[in-house]
Amino acid sequence: LTKPATLTLSGAAGQIGYSLLFRVAAGEVFGPHTPVRLRMLEAPQAVRAAAGVAMELQDAASPLVAGIEVTADPRVAFEGANHAILVGARPRSAGMERSDLLASNGAIFGPQGRAINDVAADDVRVLVIGNPANTNAMIAAAHAPDVPRDRFTALTRLDHNRALAQLAARTSVNVREIKRVTIWGNHSRTQYPDVRHATVAGRPALEMVGAEWADGVFIETVAQRGAAIIEARGGSSVASTATAIIDHVRDRRFGLADPTDWTSTALISDGSYGVPEGLVCSYPVRPVDGRWAIVPDLELDEFSRARIDASVSELLEERAAVAALGLI
Ligand code: NAI
Known part of the structure; x- marks a missing residue:
């Protein structure tokens, strides 16, 4: 086995998280020889649900999982992260103005970008999924001036x-x-x-x-x-x-x-x-x-x-x- 990779997933108690985490634990991302430390970042009101997902992940008994941590604090979640996968976002609700949507996502992706800048591993790669994904990635990058620009991507x-x-x-x-x-x-x-x-x-x-x-x-x-x-x-x-x-x-x-x-x-x-x-x-x-x-x-x-x-x-x-x- 090689050195473990640290993967931080935001929105870890959400639907995509529930599908993704078990496949990461099964070795589909890093292969059968690289263990992974999973950091599950959630909004405070969903931390308990994320802890439930963490229990199930534990029950999957994957030999590739080197640790599971659940937190609502981006500075804890991104500590030493090699891979930051940003799924958690504010969905558009009925009657919501576009500027409100952008502002609430700014309040998520700005602080997460800042935390990645300050505490992630030197080789961190950031992949944004939460919509509007392109613009959320731009907001995260704007708050992470020390991270090279080519590390930021949005999923297409x-x-x-x-x-x-x-x-x-x-x-x-x-x-x-x-x-x-x-x-x-x-x-x-x-x-x-x-x-x-x-x-x-x-x-x-x-x-x-x-x-x-x-x-x-x-x-x-x-x-x-x-x-x-x-x-x-x-x-x-x-x-x-x-x-x-x-x-x-x-x-x-x-x-x-x-x-x-x-x-x-x-x-x-x-x-x-x-x-x-x-x-x-x-x-x-x-x-x-x-x-x-x-x-x-x-x-x-x-x-x-x-x-x-x-x-x-x-x-x-x-x-x-x-x-x-x-x-x-
Ligand atoms: P979901 O609503 O099931 O899960 C989102 C999770 O994010 C929730 O558990 C919520 O508590 C969490 N969250 C909210 N604010 C957070 C914060 N500040 N920090 C950490 N977590 C936070 O939604 P689902 O289905 O998992 O989708 C998530 C996002 O992915 C949506 O924005 C959706 O539009 C986007 N998406 C993007 C695609 C793409 O191709 N780029 C494809 C499909 C979905």
Whole structure:
């Protein structure tokens, strides 16, 4: 066994936490040789429920779990954390104004960013899931000035996986035959699932599926999938989100199954592809030395440019709103 990894999960008593924690304990993220210390961060009113989940985790009797701690204090939770997975967020309730939503999330992600800055391990990686994920990641990063910018990501792997699955179903191939799909922009309805560079069993995807489907039904289906699941299941995507989190962390650590492929994550823009610096935007990425690197030099046609610009405008609006609230 190697040195244990410390993973801090916020929202640990929530639905995604309940699915994710047991899979981490089973070795799905770090493999069978790396023990993990689990730090479960919750809001004060849910600490008791988190302690109940911790009891069940104990009962799973995993030889890979080197410790379980439950706390409502971010400075305790992130102490020595190598992986910070931020799921806990304030959901939008009926009649809530957007500025109220952003302000209550700022009150969560600001202090958590500050705690990560002050007490996490030097190699900490931060992955934000709680919505609005891109902007929450920007708020956390703004409060963690000592942490390198490329350590902050927001999850768009679920959108990416949804795009792979739709394309595989449409072309009747195994999902492993689909390569180089990209999710650009915000984790929201404005996202742009892009097949312009994708291949299906080595053939150009766009030729196989046609622009009408790729630019219409495909984009709509992927971007609205979360809403479709809520309608059908009566609840939001939980297990598939946990799968996407595991895929994200595992691929960054161990590399892609096919190194010529790429995946998607939202990260802090360095200005690549004309996206304003500092916005947390989804890009095509590959893992390089344990960090995500943007795939460079892809050509963007007019359609792609317009779709990316539309999602970036939404990110700019969100940034202006949190700046106006003094959250960044
Ligand atoms: P949930 O409501 O079951 O769990 C959220 C948990 O976060 C609750 O237990 C709550 O007590 C906790 N929490 C609230 N404030 C906290 C704080 N300050 N510190 C620590 N914990 C806190 O929700 P679920 O289904 O687990 O989803 C969580 C979030 O993930 C939501 O914001 C949802 O929109 C987002 N999401 C994002 C996806 C993505 O692809 N980026 C996909 C699916 C969900």
